[in-house]
Amino acid sequence: MPMIAGMSAADRQNIRHDEIPDSGRQFNYDGAQRGFHWTMAVFIIVAMMLGIYASFLPPGTSPRKELLDIHKSLGMTVLVLVPLRLAYRFVVGEPPYHAALSRLVHLGARLGHFGLYGLMLAVPISGYIYSAAGGYSLPWFGLFSWPRLLARNEALARFGEDIHFWVGWSFVALLCTHLAAVAWHVFAKRDEVMSRMLPRKQRR
Numbered sequence: 725m726p727m728i729a730g731m732s733a734a735d736r737q738n739i740r741h742d743e744i745p746d747s748g749r750q751f752n753y754d755g756a757q758r759g760f761h762w763t764m765a766v767f768i769i770v771a772m773m774l775g776i777y778a779s780f781l782p783p784g785t786s787p788r789k790e791l792l793d794i795h796k797s798l799g800m801t802v803l804v805l806v807p808l809r810l811a812y813r814f815v816v817g818e819p820p821y822h823a824a825l826s827r828l829v830h831l832g833a834r835l836g837h838f839g840l841y842g843l844m845l846a847v848p849i850s851g852y853i854y855s856a857a858g859g860y861s862l863p864w865f866g867l868f869s870w871p872r873l874l875a876r877n878e879a880l881a882r883f884g885e886d887i888h889f890w891v892g893w894s895f896v897a898l899l900c901t902h903l904a905a906v907a908w909h910v911f912a913k914r915d916e917v918m919s920r921m922l923p924r925k926q927r928r
């Protein structure tokens with residue numbers, strides 16, 4: 725039986741799938757990776773919806789500020805979680821696919837996941853710059869305020885706002901692509917990709 729625990733991520737990815745006992749477990753993301761994925765998926769999707777909705781409300785009104793405070797709290801939570809998730813991902817690696825994907829599909833998945841991680845950092849960082857340099861509130865669910873590491877600077881705030889807008893919409897687009905890719909695996913390919921991210925009992 726080939727070793728899984730203790731092997732490097734690259735070695736695990738290179739194992740031929742017929743060399744691995746078919747117990748299933750090692751082909752799935754582990755509990756911590758699934759926990760990161762689904763918790764952050766909820767935080768990110770809710771933060772996106774609140775940010776988009778609040779942007780249509782008149783500036784200076786109380787519902788807009790309250791929704792944006794939750795949006796910022798979720799965004800800062802994501803910003804704290806991403807380095808932890810990336811560190812864990814770096815150490816544990818990606819589980820091998822039970823039935824190998826074609827080179828092109830695997831490359832597409834790699835690039836897509838890389839882009840999602842990049843945007844999970846770029847979107848809250850640009851939002852932080854926008855808020856901190858603009859002198860806006862930086863609350864965390866009403867419990868405390870994040871430190872303002874930037875002096876007030878109108879030009880920097882406008883720059884942060886522009887970047888936040890563009891990377892935010894790029895994130896929405898890449899996320900839609902991610903969901904479309906998952907739907908393609910589930911409904912067209914009917915392969916095991918979705919089950920890799922589900923708790924064991926719910927595997928298809």
Ligand code: HEM
Nearest residue numbers: 764765768769813818833837840841844906917918920921
């Ligand atoms: C809510 C609907 C979602 C579904 C059904 C879903 C499904 C999946 C599945 C099945 C995988 C495994 C892909 C594979 O093994 O090749 C995956 C990976 C991933 N998903 Fe999602 N996802 C969702 C939302 C999100 C959101 C909101 C994000 C936020 C950015 C996200 C980020 C990622 C990342 C970064 C990976 C790669 C994990 C890694 O290899 O480290 N997903 N997703």
